[in-house]
Amino acid sequence: MKVTVDQDKCVGSGQCVLTSEAVFDQRDEDGIVVLLDPTPPEELAEDVRQAAAICPAAAITVEE
Known part of the structure; x- marks a missing residue:
């Protein structure tokens, strides 16, 4: 899994x-998303999906 924002x-x-x-x-100054792990482990996959x-702005992309 690869995640981009x-x-x-x-x-x-x-x-x-x-x-x-x-x-x-999220950034402290404006709340904009910060990606901490672009290749999360499988146990986090469902949460990431x-x-x-x-996401109300469709700002997160997940590639399997």
Whole structure:
């Protein structure tokens, strides 16, 4: 699994962080997504998929 984020699309809702805090974080100054792990382990895969699915800005891409 490979994860990418588009910081230009991100609206700072934080749903990704709530879903998978081991993979996503937010910048303190504006809440924009920060990718902590672009190749997360398999045990986090479902959480990452859910984060991508619920992102209101569709700023997260997951490649299997």
